[in-house]
Amino acid sequence: MSNSTYIIDDNLLVSGGKRFLNYIIDIVFILVTIFVLAIIFSIFANIFAWQGFLFWMGNMTDLDGQLVFIGTSIFYYLFFEGLFGRSVAKFITGTTVVGEDGVKPDFVTILKRTFCRLIPFDALSFLGSRGWHDSISDTYVVNKKALDEEVKTFHELNLLGVSETI
Template sequence: MTDNSFYVTEDLLATKNMRFVNHLIDLIPQYVVMYALSYSFFYYGEFTGDYALNNYWAEMSKIEDYLYSYTLLFIYYFMMESLTDRTLGKYVTKTMVVMVNGEKPTNQAIVKRSLSRMIPFDALSFLGTNGKGWHDSIANTYVVDVAKFEARKRSQSELNQIGITQDI
C-alpha cells in the first residue's frame, strides 16, 4: 500500500555542495573507463602488432568522441540509478533519487534523467536558485538527503498509523 500523502519538500533536498560533490565523484568512473579503454587498445596493439584499434581510438573525430562519451555517461547513470537509486557520488554524500511522492524513480524517469544529462551545462544547472538540475526538472525527480528523507518517511508512516485499529 503506498501513501499518496507524502511529498518531497525543499528541506529534504540535497544541498548544492552535496550535488557538486556527487558530480565530481561521478566523473571518476567515467574517466577510469575511458582511460582503461585507451590503455587496453594500446596494449592490444603492442602485444599483437595490430595498431588499427589504437589508431582509431587516438584519431577519432570530435563527434565520435562525444558519441562514446555520452553513451558511457548514459549507461553509467541509467544502470546505477535504475538499480540502486544512487550513483557512486550519491553513496558518498548519502543522497538518493526519488519521485515527488518519495517512491523509487520509474525506468522512464531514469531514462529522462540520463538523456537530459547530455544537455550542455546540465552538470552545473543545479547551482540555480531552486537547487534542482535540468535533469531533475525534466524527469520530475528529486535528489534528497537519505537521513532526512527516511526520518520524514518514518514519521509520516507513524502518523498514518495513529487511529488505525488492528484486528486481533
C-alpha cells in the same frame, strides 16, 4: 488504513554545493571507467589483432572522444541510477534520487533524467534551482538518511488511531 501519500519536503533537498560535488565525483568515475575500458579493449584488440580498432583508438578525434564520453555517461547513469537510484557520487555523499513520493523512480523516469543531462549547460542549471534534469523528469535529489527517517515517521503517524484487526 489511511490513503495519505508521502510528498517530498523541501528541507530534504540537497544543496547546490553538494550537487556540484556529486557532479565532479561522477565525472571522475566516468573518466576512470573510460580509462579502464580503453585498457580492456586494447588488450582484446591486441589479442585478436584488431588493427583497425587499435588505429582508431590511437587516432581518435575530439568528436570521437566526446561521443565516447557521452555514451559512457549515459551507460553510467542508467546503470547506477536505474539499479540503485544513486550514482557512485550519491553513495559517497549520502544522497539519492527519488520521485515526489520519496520512492526510487522507475526506469523510464531515469532514462528521461539521463537524457536530460545532455542538454547544454544542464550541469550548471542546478546552481540556481532544482536543475533541468530534475525538474523535467520530476525527480529530486535528497539526503538518503533524512528521507528514510522522515518516511518512517510519516507512515508511523498514519498508523496512529488505526485499529488492529487479527
